[in-house]
Amino acid sequence: xxxxxxxxxxxxxxxxxxxxxxxxxxxxxxxxxxxxxxxxxxxxxxxxxxxxxxxxxxxxxxxxxxxxxxxxxxxxxxxxxxxxxxxxxxxxxxxxxxxxxxxxxxxxxxxxxxxxxxxxxxxxxxxxxxxxxxxxxxxxxxxxxxxxxxxxxxxxxxxxxxxxxxxxxxxxxxxxxxxxxxxxxxxxxxxxxxxxxxxxxxxxxxxxxxxxxxxxxxxxxxxxxxxxxxxxxxxxxxxxxxxxxxxxxxxxxxxxxxxxxxxxxxxxxxxxxxxxxxxxxxxxxxxxxxxxxxxxxxxxxxxxxxxxxxxxxxxxxxxxxxxxxxxxxxxxxxxxxxxxxxxxxxxx
Amino acid sequence: xxxxxxxxxxxxxxxxxxxxxxxxxxxxxxxxxxxxxxxxxxxxxxxxxxxxxxxxxxxxxxxxxxxxxxxxxxxxxxxxxxxxxxxxxxxxxxxxxxxxxxxxxxxxxxxxxxxxxxxxxxxxxxxxxxxxxxxxxxxxxxxxxxxxxxxxxxxxxxxxxxxxxxxxxxxxxxxxxxxxxxxxxxxxxxxxxxxxxxxxxxxxxxxxxxxxxxxxxxxxxxxxxxxxxxxxxxxxxxxxxxxxxxxxxxxxxxxxxxxxxxxxxxxxxxxxxxxxxxxxxxxxxxxxxxxxxxxxxxxxxxxxxxxxxxxxxxxxxxxxxxxxxxxxxxxxxxxxxxxxxxxxxxxxxxxxxxxxxxxxxxxxxxxxxxxxxxxxxxxxxxxxxxxxxxxxxxxxxxxxxxxxxxxxxxxxxxxxxxxxxxxxxxxxxxxxxxxxxxxxxxxxxxxxxxxxxxxxxxxxxxxxxxxxxxxxxxxxxxxxxxxxxxxxxxxxxxxxxxxxxxxxxxxxxxxxxxxxxxxxxxxxxxxxxxxxxxxxx
Numbered sequence: 001x002x003x004x005x006x007x008x009x010x011x012x013x014x015x016x017x018x019x020x021x022x023x024x025x026x027x028x029x030x031x032x033x034x035x036x037x038x039x040x041x042x043x044x045x046x047x048x049x050x051x052x053x054x055x056x057x058x059x060x061x062x063x064x065x066x067x068x069x070x071x072x073x074x075x076x077x078x079x080x081x082x083x084x085x086x087x088x089x090x091x092x093x094x095x096x097x098x099x100x101x102x103x104x105x106x107x108x109x110x111x112x113x114x115x116x117x118x119x120x121x122x123x124x125x126x127x128x129x130x131x132x133x134x135x136x137x138x139x140x141x142x143x144x145x146x147x148x149x150x151x152x153x154x155x156x157x158x159x160x161x162x163x164x165x166x167x168x169x170x171x172x173x174x175x176x177x178x179x180x181x182x183x184x185x186x187x188x189x190x191x192x193x194x195x196x197x198x199x200x201x202x203x204x205x206x207x208x209x210x211x212x213x214x215x216x217x218x219x220x221x222x223x224x225x226x227x228x229x230x231x232x233x234x235x236x237x238x239x240x241x242x243x244x245x246x247x248x249x250x251x252x253x254x255x256x257x258x259x260x261x262x263x264x265x266x267x268x269x270x271x272x273x274x275x276x277x278x279x280x281x282x283x284x285x286x287x288x289x290x291x292x293x294x295x296x297x298x299x300x301x302x303x304x305x306x307x308x309x310x311x312x313x314x315x316x317x318x319x320x321x322x323x324x325x326x327x328x329x330x331x332x333x334x335x336x337x338x339x340x341x342x343x344x345x346x347x348x
Numbered sequence: 349x350x351x352x353x354x355x356x357x358x359x360x361x362x363x364x365x366x367x368x369x370x371x372x373x374x375x376x377x378x379x380x381x382x383x384x385x386x387x388x389x390x391x392x393x394x395x396x397x398x399x400x401x402x403x404x405x406x407x408x409x410x411x412x413x414x415x416x417x418x419x420x421x422x423x424x425x426x427x428x429x430x431x432x433x434x435x436x437x438x439x440x441x442x443x444x445x446x447x448x449x450x451x452x453x454x455x456x457x458x459x460x461x462x463x464x465x466x467x468x469x470x471x472x473x474x475x476x477x478x479x480x481x482x483x484x485x486x487x488x489x490x491x492x493x494x495x496x497x498x499x500x501x502x503x504x505x506x507x508x509x510x511x512x513x514x515x516x517x518x519x520x521x522x523x524x525x526x527x528x529x530x531x532x533x534x535x536x537x538x539x540x541x542x543x544x545x546x547x548x549x550x551x552x553x554x555x556x557x558x559x560x561x562x563x564x565x566x567x568x569x570x571x572x573x574x575x576x577x578x579x580x581x582x583x584x585x586x587x588x589x590x591x592x593x594x595x596x597x598x599x600x601x602x603x604x605x606x607x608x609x610x611x612x613x614x615x616x617x618x619x620x621x622x623x624x625x626x627x628x629x630x631x632x633x634x635x636x637x638x639x640x641x642x643x644x645x646x647x648x649x650x651x652x653x654x655x656x657x658x659x660x661x662x663x664x665x666x667x668x669x670x671x672x673x674x675x676x677x678x679x680x681x682x683x684x685x686x687x688x689x690x691x692x693x694x695x696x697x698x699x700x701x702x703x704x705x706x707x708x709x710x711x712x713x714x715x716x717x718x719x720x721x722x723x724x725x726x727x728x729x730x731x732x733x734x735x736x737x738x739x740x741x742x743x744x745x746x747x748x749x750x751x752x753x754x755x756x757x758x759x760x761x762x763x764x765x766x767x768x769x770x771x772x773x774x775x776x777x778x779x780x781x782x783x784x785x786x787x788x789x790x791x792x793x794x795x796x797x798x799x800x801x802x803x804x805x806x807x808x809x810x811x812x813x814x815x816x817x818x819x820x821x822x823x824x825x826x827x828x829x830x831x832x833x834x835x836x837x838x839x840x841x842x843x844x845x846x847x848x849x850x851x852x853x854x855x856x857x858x859x860x861x862x863x864x865x866x867x868x869x870x871x872x873x874x875x876x877x878x879x880x881x882x883x884x885x
Contacts, residue, residue: 135446153444172725174689175718176782177710177742188728195724195768200441207442210398212429212458212506278460282453283467 002044003342005132007291012128015300015339018305018332019120020246022316023113026328027305028120032056034301034339035127041343043130048250055126059119066115070107074098078106078321110320140285144273145225150213152195154204158197165196219276230269237262244304252310290345297341304335349510349542350374350397355411357392357401364567366392370411372561372572374845376509377540379532381557381575383550383584385801386771388565390546391437394512397544398432404637416509430459433503435513439495440488448490449474449483455506466505473501475533492675493524498532504535510542511535517552518798521674521824522859525552532556548801551586551827551863554579555603567675576600584802587863587876594880607867616883620871623882640665640699640818641686641716641790647694648681648842655681657842658695663790663818670833670850671822672860678842679822680721683792686820687718699790701831710742717788717817721795723779724767732770732778733763757811772799776808784815787855793821797828806831829854830862830874850874 012035019031039052071085085100135156141149169192208214241259244250308331309316314327351373358365382390395401399420401505402409414421416431425434433455436442445451452473456466474480476528477497482490487498496516502512515841516532517525533556535541547553554560560578562571571578579585580593582602588607592600595616601607641663648656656678663669671679684690686697688704689712697703703713720726729735736750743749753853754761758777761770767778776796783791797805805825809832812819823829829836829850836853838846838860846853851872854860865874873879 150444168720168722169725171684171689172720172722174709175687175713175720176726176739177713177786179706191728192725202439203436203438204444206395206400206404206425207436208435208444209404209425210400210429210432210434211444211455211502212426215426215429215442215458215460279457280460280462280466282450282457282463282470285462 002133003042003131003294003346004140004285004287004291005134005137006285007294008128008132009137009289010295011298011339011342012124012131014295014302015127015336016121017245017302018336018339019117019124021309022328022332023117023318023331024316025113025116025318026326027316027332028116030328030333030336031120031301032059032123034336038340038342039127039130042346049130050173051129052123052126055129056119058126059122062118062122063112063115066118067108067111071103072099074101074103074107075210076101076104076107076110076320078104078323080105080323082108089103106323109318109323113318113320136285139281142270142274143277143279144231144270146277146279147214150208158200161200162193162197163328166193169193169196203313215278217278218274223272223275227269227273230265230272232269234262234264234266234269237265252306268314293345294342297339301335301339304338305332308332349376349378349416349567350380350544351414352393352396353412353413353414355396355409355413357389357396357409359405359407362407367563367570368567370570372570374542374544374559376542377536378558379536379543379545379556380559380561381550381553382544382546382561382563383579383582384452384563385565385584386548386773386799388563390563393563394514394544394546394563395434396420397510397512398428399423399436399444399614400434414776419585425799429455429508430506431510433500433506433508433511435496435499435503435516437514437518439499442499443487443502445487447484447486448479450695451487451502452479452505454502459506469505469507473505476504476534477501478527491524491529491846492520496520496524496528500528500531508541510544512544514546515548516545517547517549519675520551522826523674525549525824526859529553534695542844544722544750548584548799549597549825550584550802551588554586554589575602578845588867590876591864591879592866594876595883604863604866607863611867616870616879617868620868620879622885624871626882626885631830638649638665639663639851640667641697642699643679643695643697644687645695646682646685646692646697647683648691649676650681657840659839659842659844660839661686661844663820665789665818667818667835668812668833669818669820669835669837670829671820671837671839672824672826672829672854673822673845674738674840675824677839679789679839680794681842682839683718683794683820683822687716688712689718697860713783713788714743715788716790716792717783717786718792719776719779719783719794719796721798723776725795726779727767727775730766731763732761732765732767735767735778736763737829739785743786745785750781750785753784757781758807773801773804773807776800780811784817788816791815791819793819795822795824797823797825808832826854826860826862827875829860830864831877836860 015031015035019028022028036052043049081102081104084102087101088099090097090099103320135153137151138153165191171190173188241255241262244255244258308329313329315327316332318324318326352370355370356365356368356514382393384390392401396409396413397415401407403424415428418431430512442456443708449470452470456469474483477500479497479501482494490498518526520528529552531541536543545553554575557574557575560575562578562582577600579589588601591607597610597614599610601610639662643661646656646659659682673679681690685692692705697705699715701716704716712729729738736754737747739750740747754777757780758774761774767775770778796808798810805828812832833850836850837844838853851874854862855865862874864875864879
């Protein structure tokens, strides 16, 4: 028995919120460590369980890219110049852009912090991907979004099939002497692969239709319009709220107010929309106390960091001019450690 | 339960109807078999039962189709999901979920059944079809027979009154086909389900049928009735039915058991036994042959799986070899490895002193030709003429060579036709012609009989017999092997488990024995033509 994918997504996203409010390398490192530990401890034998490693590598690449871009293009200048690259003079219309030139320790550190923050966000998402079955997550979508989730599931299955089909055709092509090169070769590959994909989609669509996909209950037009309005308003509220949350400049009351109102409107809309879809769900993932613990631990991590950041606490945003030795801020660190809770409640 | 009332179906853009003036009724609890040549409209009739024709495919349907009292004109397929369960040709293409249990539940979810009912029905269906130990398995990892049973189960969970199956055993090996048919028979006998099946492999299903609907195609009226009499008049008939005609029996048996009985009563067995000396198998193995292809210790590995494990294969000049064995026993991998275009992780292959693997693809095909399982993968141009011209260029042959071979194989294909629009048999003919343009001394075919009807298979067997090349083909079709092969190799788990003259190998196993061998055991007869020859002598 695995945990509800929704719980993992909440946990991961809230951990990412915590990471988004700090550039402190110690705290970011702690978040990566927590996410990694949970991903390793709670993962299953499923094929997507290796996702964390992939995301971690992607994170390292992002740090490297951020640093390389800083070295080449410059940005923050500081007093401690480490080395100077030959500067390429640019015409006057490109004023403000610099190629090469002095590279300072301060600038390098700034780039490193920023890269690390991005990598941490990716690590959180990676951990979720390793822990939650992507298809089950889609199955847990609200009934009103059922059609969308089916489309995504079908797309997810079609992608590997396209690869398999392309391999088969390439293999078969060798039987004809493999005469074509370049653009012609691509064409000779594309035509059968696309034909095959089209045939498969038609077969699948026919099968789904025969099996009752798309049965709808009739709903009055007024209700339909109300549904759309509610969902749209709710999503706008959520978007603005999340922006405020990540940005950290807006008043927390406004931010949370918007978030709550948005979520409420969206949920009402989806509930109303679900009336149109008469389908039921086979063995839905239950939401038990374990799921609440997982999601709650993520919420505590986010809340601790957001609270300290909003109340102007020190140690979250590192200053680079002058360079500051990072110290671990106590409350956010404790909050992030709470996010280890899934290990305690994991069910095997 | 199913009533077709003067139904004609015309697809958009077609000049004449695919089926016309169809009038028949299938009572509740019967198994009705739809037969006919390729393109006679079998799939069209099946898809009309749940409204896919015309709601999904387009086209015009005149007349009325009633299923359980519902008119398909008013109910689209999704609204009939609780009345008609539909199982398509390729089960994998119709799967929506990713594991067995969720796939079984899908129809019930769409209909909106409560969770408790779904749980109960999924468990019942798992037991009914023997799928319990597969419940968590991803669908793509199942064998063909298992996939087919899951597809049937997925249609059953909605508790439909009618089950419609389009060629449920065509792609299966004899063992897996038995599995599926046994499950179907159970549904008809125990649950009183009405079943409509279209199938090319009549020898497998006809003994279970209560009724046969024969679509002669070409505007002729359809014929419905008892299996024996209807099939006796049709060009698509299993060997036992053709035996009745050849031996002059007035009752037409459809099962081996009935045929043995009639044969005993009518003295056919005795008559054959009297002339058993003349029963030299037409395709008996010939003496020692000059070796043309010599492969030894061939190994094929995919990751950790060893698909082919040290197979030795010697093919003599002009030999006709059938490669048999379960799905996944390594037949295709062996053919591809021998041709040289597929992977080979060990062993040697020698064709006329050369290893095809080390050659360029263009030269390789002049040594060994291979027709893959889906011949369409080889085609990519817009017209038959363009494909032929391309084949001439690829093989360095004078233009018109490929077209000439094609005309010998399948005459009368319009050169401007799109290869996609050809029938299964015509497409196979085109790919065969393209492969033969290079004049390879060895020809390999991977399951060429899939989707061919009886006349199509007879034609293929005749064509391959006339070829001036050694032919190795993999197939599940024992009747075709009886017609065509002089040597049979049986593979299991990537190894060769039997290799010998066709008559010996296929008659010694009940799974691989053709119908004539079963009817006249222990006499060494394999085909109806042999019986006819012996009786007229």
